[in-house]
């Protein structure tokens with residue numbers, strides 16, 4: 190069982206490269222950002238005010254806790270079909286809306302919320318060791334902000350994917366055709382880096398700056414890192 194942990198800021202191309210890497214090796218794929226986005230979507234859906242100067246952290250934590258313990262939430266770890274469900278409804282598109290993008294950091298900045306998600310993410314990763322899991326025990330690629338440091342610091346492959354800010358901003362703006370509105374990635378990174386350290390690599394984590402690399406070149410480097418670990 191190979192665990193691949195990939196962290197990095199917004200707009201660096203983590204999701205598309207991580208998904209393709211998982212496909213290449215027949216691994217499961219876990220988009221932890223989608224889990225935080227689903228929580229923000231769920232809170233907004235429950236009528237919680239995420240714009241308030243003082244958000245109600247306890248109410249949000251309870252709401253997110255119920256989202257998981259009462260099985261409202263589900264995510265597929267199939268890289269060919271990475272859908273997110275809330276009460277059986279496919280919310281994969283909705284969680285990419287600019288409304289969710291602008292509010293997600295407020296939810297992910299609540300430490301008890303992170304504890305709920307970290308536990309859930311560890312359970313998804315642990316499940317892949319079993320023969321009757323999606324990857325049949327082969328492995329998983331998990332991507333986010335704190336996977337190399339907190340969720341799976343003992344992963345076999347740990348990578349920090351980075352790119353210069355203007356490159357990331359341009360890539361994110363270019364995604365608007367796919368339903369992702371242009372947004373201020375620097376602002377989201379500033380908020381996110383208060384609770385997770387993903388701007389510099391932790392000890393033992395390989396930094397891969399893909400500012401001047403094509404998608405295929407980035408993927409090839411990741412494949413080489415996984416091959417070394419197998």
Ligand code: C5P
Nearest residue numbers: 221222223225293294297333334335381
């Ligand atoms: O990766 P993506 O941009 O979809 O992540 C959405 C948000 O989820 C991030 O801006 C961050 O607030 C949160 N997140 C996090 N920890 C992770 C993954 C995502 O706090 N491991």
